[in-house]
Amino acid sequence: MSDIDALSLAVKRRCFLENAGFGLGAIALGLLDGRRASASPLPVADLPNFAPKAKRVIFLTQSGGPSQIELFDHKPGLLELAGQELPESVRGGQRLTGMTKGKPQLIMPTHSRFYRRGESGATVSDWLPHIGGVADELCFIKSMRTDQINHAPAMTKFLTGHHLTGRPSMGSWFSYGLGSSNRDLPDYLVLISKMKRGSDQPLYDHYWGSGFLPSVYQGVKLRSAKDPVLYLRDPDGLPRHLRRSMLDGLAELNQVRYQHMGDPEIETRIRQYEMAFRMQASVPELTDLSDEPESTFDLYGPDSRRPGSYAANCILARRLAERGVRFIQLFHPDWDHHSRLRSWCTARCRDTDQGSAALVTDLKQRGLLDETLVIWGGEFGRSVAGQGKWDSPEGGRDHHPR
Numbered sequence: 227m228s229d230i231d232a233l234s235l236a237v238k239r240r241c242f243l244e245n246a247g248f249g250l251g252a253i254a255l256g257l258l259d260g261r262r263a264s265a266s267p268l269p270v271a272d273l274p275n276f277a278p279k280a281k282r283v284i285f286l287t288q289s290g291g292p293s294q295i296e297l298f299d300h301k302p303g304l305l306e307l308a309g310q311e312l313p314e315s316v317r318g319g320q321r322l323t324g325m326t327k328g329k330p331q332l333i334m335p336t337h338s339r340f341y342r343r344g345e346s347g348a349t350v351s352d353w354l355p356h357i358g359g360v361a362d363e364l365c366f367i368k369s370m371r372t373d374q375i376n377h378a379p380a381m382t383k384f385l386t387g388h389h390l391t392g393r394p395s396m397g398s399w400f401s402y403g404l405g406s407s408n409r410d411l412p413d414y415l416v417l418i419s420k421m422k423r424g425s426d427q428p429l430y431d432h433y434w435g436s437g438f439l440p441s442v443y444q445g446v447k448l449r450s451a452k453d454p455v456l457y458l459r460d461p462d463g464l465p466r467h468l469r470r471s472m473l474d475g476l477a478e479l480n481q482v483r484y485q486h487m488g489d490p491e492i493e494t495r496i497r498q499y500e501m502a503f504r505m506q507a508s509v510p511e512l513t514d515l516s517d518e519p520e521s522t523f524d525l526y527g528p529d530s531r532r533p534g535s536y537a538a539n540c541i542l543a544r545r546l547a548e549r550g551v552r553f554i555q556l557f558h559p560d561w562d563h564h565s566r567l568r569s570w571c572t573a574r575c576r577d578t579d580q581g582s583a584a585l586v587t588d589l590k591q592r593g594l595l596d597e598t599l600v601i602w603g604g605e606f607g608r609s610v611a612g613q614g615k616w617d618s619p620e621g622g623r624d625h626h627p628r
């Protein structure tokens with residue numbers, strides 16, 4: 227069968243006309259698939275010189291722009307330059323937000339202290355003592371940059387490759403490209419920290435959206451609530467066998483609709499209903515931490531006993547990794563410190579430091595770290611210039627995409 231014949235079977239005329247205005251991305255994706263299928267094998271010289279080992283990703287997403295100046299990127303020379311105007315040769319035309327545009331850009335020294343940790347000698351702040359303790363397991367990448375000055379477009383570009391919405395997130399691409407290794411859970415799961423105080427940074431659904439990929443590849447959000455996934459629990463009085471028969475009947479109706487329309491989203495819906503049925507058993511088992519030994523909570527810290535905390539979500543991330551989930555993404559907001567950097571940034575470090583380091587240690591102890599890529603990062607960094615009074619505890623730092 228030719229590629230054209232296969233395409234005509236997959237996309238019926240009615241479906242094409244119904245979705246033509248929204249399907250340009252899918253058409254492009256289909257062309258990419260065709261090229262991938264027909265392309266000749268890469269020359270040996272272009273292949274990696276080592277066997278890929280990663281089977282999953284755990285992305286510890288710190289939303290709001292953590293200050294690398296206080297955490298990882300040691301700049302001792304700032305102390306000598308403190309209070310001086312940031313030279314234009316250093317700024318290099320860097321955009322400023324509306325909060326600091328037109329105001330003096332006075333250099334602010336680092337508030338934290340740095341130490342060389344591990345055999346690698348990596349410089350890590352004293353605000354992150356636990357992460358410093360696993361420094362030899364980490365690779366610090368200090369060359370990343372963006373061209374977006376504000377949070378939402380920067381996070382969108384960080385996670386989807388473009389500052390405008392509509393493209394698949396990296397978690398969707400991973401689950402699409404690697405395929406499923408778990409029958410009872412989605413390939414892409416999202417956990418959001420339950421904060422003790424409110425955050426100025428909203429987290430939008432498109433950060434874990436599937437864009438023009440089938441919706442089966444979008445992230446599924448696990449909530450720290452009685453129902454971790456909305457609408458998953460059966461209504462009171464509905465026996466499981468009735469739910470099973472209802473889904474079977476619904477699948478038959480959807481198959482009739484698919485034969486009529488040829489819309490691949492209908493098949494996605496059928497698969498998602500079946501996944502939801504299996505998740506009714508797998509999700510409660512996943513989120514029940516009563517089978518974890520005391521040593522687990524000692525490792526992840528006292529906050530790990532609070533449902534929805536970053537540390538508790540790190541434990542869930544490890545449990546998801548054990549169950550074969552491909553892409554696990556934790557979001558921890560409130561890193562946007564335009565003021566009170568010393569108190570607010572240290573608070574976020576206390577939220578995340580022990581849990582992050584414990585996750586790396588736990589995965590290593592269980593033989594999972596060699597096949598798990600753990601990423602810690604935010605959408606951009608902070609400026610070496612202070613915001614507010616550079617020599618005051620109330621001072622902060624503005625956004626710095628570079």
